[in-house]
Amino acid sequence: MTLNVLFIDSYDSFTYNLVSLIKKTRPDIHVTVIHNDTFGDIQDLLSYFCAFDCIVVGPGPGNPVNGPKDIGILDQLYKHDVPIPILGICLGYQAMCRAARAEVKELEVIRHGQVFEIEIDKPNHELFQDYPVSFKSVRYHSLHVISHQQEIIPLCHTIDGDHTVLMGAQIAGKPWYGVQYHPESCCSELGGLLIKNFITICESYNQSSKRLQSPFSLITDSSIKSKLVSYLDCKIDKHNIYDKPKPAEVEIQIEEFRVTKSPSLTLGICNKLSQHFFLMSSASIHANRGELSIIALPNEHSTVFTHYDQIHTTTIHQWRNPTLTRTKFKAALEAGKSIDGLEVVRQKKPDFYTTIGNFMKDKIIANNPELPFIGGLVGTLGYEMGQYTTSSELDPLKPDAKLVFIENCIVVDHKKEVLYLISLAKNFPDDVKSLVTDVISKEEQSFVRSVNLPEGIHFDIEFPTKDKYFSAFRESQKYLHQGDSYEVCLTTQTEVSPSKRLEPWVIFQTLITRNPAPFSSYFEFSDIEEGHSDLCLLSTSPERFLKWSDDTCELRPIKGTVKKSPNMDLQKATNILKTPKEFGENLMILDLIRNDLYELLDNVTVDELMSVEEYETVYQLVSVVKGHQLRESVYSGLDLLYHSLPPGSMTGAPKKTTVELLQHVIERSLNGHIYKSGGRGLYSGVTGYLSCNDHGDWSVNIRCMYSYDNANTWRLGAGGAVTVLSTPDGEWEEMQTKLESALQVFM
Structure with a gap:
């Protein structure tokens, strides 16, 4: 019984x-x-x-x-x-x-x-x-x-x-x-x-x-x-996004080449490419993180999904469809009606995940389980694509999500020292293959990157004010003491306006030279017309959000930061990061993430408890949580992704209440110079892929910059966890440390 x-x-x-x-x-x-x-x-x-x-x-x-x-x-x-x-x-x-x-x-x-x-x-x-x-x-x-x-x-x-x-x-x-x-x-x-x-x-x-x-x-x-x-x-809805089909064996094109371990190899290839590309690169290589680089090559067969949460609308079109112009796209979006070459669907964000789930479920194949990515959807999901967050018409219309289906890709496994040319449609471009083999043969992976932007350009930078930050800090403490939250991840937004437009690829190379990270991303979405993007993300993220294979998933929450300096080594940083304040910050998010997984999976383990990891500019406290037996579950990796957003390391706990307090009260006045609604845009969202062999890997959008106006203006987010043990000066200093890791390219 x-x-x-x-x-x-x-x-x-x-x-x-x-x-x-x-x-x-x-x-x-x-x-x-x-x-x-x-x-x-x-x-x-x-x-x-x-x-x-x-x-x-x-x-x-x-x-x-x-x-x-x-x-x-x-x-x-x-x-x-x-x-x-x-x-x-x-x-x-x-x-x-x-x-x-x-x-x-x-x-x-x-x-x-x-x-x-x-x-x-x-x-x-x-x-x-x-x-x-x-x-x-x-x-x-x-x-x-x-x-x-x-x-x-x-x-x-x-x-x-x-x-x-x-x-x-x-x-x-x-x-x-x-x-x-x-x-x-x-x-x-x-x-x-x-x-x-x-x-x-x-x-x-x-x-x-x-x-x-x-x-x-x-x-x-x-x-x-x-x-x-x-x-x-049935009172709490836990339905899955789609019923998982039985994957079929499908022949695809894969060619392998031996390469050296240098992370600059992918940059050498990208600099030679004449066609558009997206890059998810390990600019610093570490065990269990930063082992993979992916160059994704969109073409005329690439379906593009964009969601605008403010108007509850998804658009679907093919990459650079010649019949579709920016003028036609804007008119159709405003009218909410489909036109030739563009499907406009009125739907709220949960239905957006259903749309991409239904698109992908028929493309899941059983072969090549050992490869992390063989083609599939790549792109970014903003903070407002998570649960409990909302987008507001107080802000100018912006895309909250963009995903592009990729048939052809270059995958570099830095750990195995193998480069793969992969084509789902068995039509990998010959000119790209020739370019890649040429770069490999000439050992151009030793390519030297620029560490400075071109001279003669000045930057107008609008920072958050210290007075507003301290006011938001006091507001956070009020809710912590009242019992409304245990931890508040307070974030700021900075806006940078160059006197002259700089190519995003130039900025990205400078950024990863200054701040190499295991989860670097370059996404310039010029998906309607070449030379114009309504969304661009440059990221040097140290934090994996969620990775999964067909049977196991992993999250690596980062909470607790110490700035590197001549007087700070690993042992000193470890001593600081194991104090009650930093320990508590990480533990709260660790328990929150376990909760997110346990709601969908029965078997969850903590495989690493608060390890200290070293990065280019900081030491950070990291834990590793894994979910098991995903293959037996009715839920897919996409279910885990949507269910866990926004990342707990960027919200605090309890997630629902804290997200609502941040967006509608605490950050609305702090970041009103950027978002009147208290939103965050791409910052605090995630970037990654859904592979056709039922793998996924997503990083948190931190140490990043993003643009909605063809790279004429850049926005940068930074923040940290506020607990009852925090001090306003300490949190302000930590926020500045994180902001500098990306902002330094403009300074």
């Missing part, structure tokens, strides 16, 4: 870590997740309780004192006095105790992403059966419970400076329990044992007279129970 758990989520970014912890307790457990506002009145939910063995009320942003605005129906749930076992975590625990007349107040010192020793008050208590007298767990909270009421039985606590903070309690006379700490964090001990003990309590209590004789006694009719559970299971 299945044991059914009802999980009430408060829009937290750690929810599915908890759900996974519950599922792993026993194979016969089924967890149904609803939001705290799925039902407006507890009476509408009561009739389903007879199908559930217990309820788990999860963590989340907000304060129980604010009532339904922050906690939905939780207060009604606890005041209704249902005889069902309940376990409350963090916010769920606070709401439970407040309903029992306890006070919920702000901590004297806020704790987000920090590990503390938890001490058991009642070692023989059933919730802490088989526990040692103390254990370590992670705290994510700005509020805490203060209680002297007899209704609240203390179960555990922690010592915080001179204070004792209640960490767990039971409501007297009820099977209701709660803990303030987060048992699901990857740095918490014995979280699975807590859940196991709670399930044991549930099974025992459900056989007692209090449950059996109540209106909420468990029903025995399995068909009725299944219908009730299934109905609630």
Whole structure:
């Protein structure tokens, strides 16, 4: 018989870590997740309780004192006095105790992403059966419970400076329990044992007279129970973008050449090309990152997908279709009507992902699984293409996404020292092949790049002001202390206007010379007419967002930065990056990413926990999270991509609430000189590919610059994670360090 758990989520970014912890307790457990506002009145939910063995009320942003605005129906749930076992975590625990007349107040010192020793008050208590007298767990909270009421039985606590903070309690006379700490964090001990003990309590209590004789006694009719559970299971939409077809074996053209490991090889080839190209290049080569360079060659068969979220429209056309001009394109877009050579589709961004998913699913092939890219969609997705973000008509119309289908490509595996010429249509251009073999034979991979832009050009640079930044910092701290967020990734926008237009390729070569990175990207989208682009991205990103093969996916969140200098070496940087502030920044995003994967996959692992990596200008703290058994899942890599956007390392946590606060409140005034809406454009989005052999690799758009006006004006974003341990001067300095890595080409 299945044991059914009802999980009430408060829009937290750690929810599915908890759900996974519950599922792993026993194979016969089924967890149904609803939001705290799925039902407006507890009476509408009561009739389903007879199908559930217990309820788990999860963590989340907000304060129980604010009532339904922050906690939905939780207060009604606890005041209704249902005889069902309940376990409350963090916010769920606070709401439970407040309903029992306890006070919920702000901590004297806020704790987000920090590990503390938890001490058991009642070692023989059933919730802490088989526990040692103390254990370590992670705290994510700005509020805490203060209680002297007899209704609240203390179960555990922690010592915080001179204070004792209640960490767990039971409501007297009820099977209701709660803990303030987060048992699901990857740095918490014995979280699975807590859940196991709670399930044991549930099974025992459900056989007692209090449950059996109540209106909420468990029903025995399995068909009725299944219908009730299934109905609630559908309350949160988790449908996949497309049904994965069985890939077919398709013959494609592949030629291999031995090359040296030099990362400048791809630049030498690109400088010889007479046709348009996109480049995803490893300008610095490292193990597990920066091992691959791709030169993508669009042609007349390349389908171009562009999405404008402001007007909920997608356009589809062929690369440089001779019947399509910029004037015709603009008129059709404004009218919202298709014309010859251009399909205009009114659709919101979730449907854009369906459109590209349906386009790609018929092109997935089974052969060449060892190659990372064999052709497919390449391009960029802006910040506003993620969940919880919005585009506004307050800003000039801009493309939020551009993806181009590529038949022909040059792939360089720097690790294996092999170059591949690949054609899906078996028509790789002979002139390009001749050019490539010539470059290889003459060893022109030693090509020397320019490190300076042409002289005689000056740049008008509009920076964010320090006063506005400090004001946004104080605003962020307010929400952190109120419990609305655990971490706020505060970002700025800078605009650069050259006195004379510079070719993006010249700027890009200068940029990667000054700041070589494992995920460099050159995308100039002149897809309608040669010589004019409505979107251009130049990136030297150090951060992989998401990589997948047909069975495994990987994310490498970066959080925690130290500037390189003559007085800063790896050991000193490591000591700084392992302090509570930097540790907490990375841990919060690490747990958030685990949550994003767990919502779609059952098997998620942390393969690297906070390693320090060295880059050209900075040291950074990096973790590696992997999802497994993707082949067996109904979800594709595209599902994982859309579901995880925007990148958690660029938002903070909890993602939904923090994104909304950033866009509509905190960054709107800070970056109003660039985006009146508080948006970010391409910055904080992702760039990469969807390969026809069911591989993908996407980097985060940081240390980058981008343009919407044919490279006449450039925008650069920079920022960092603000936590309760941050200082305004420290965050301002970190933001400047990151900005300089790209801005230095203009200085």
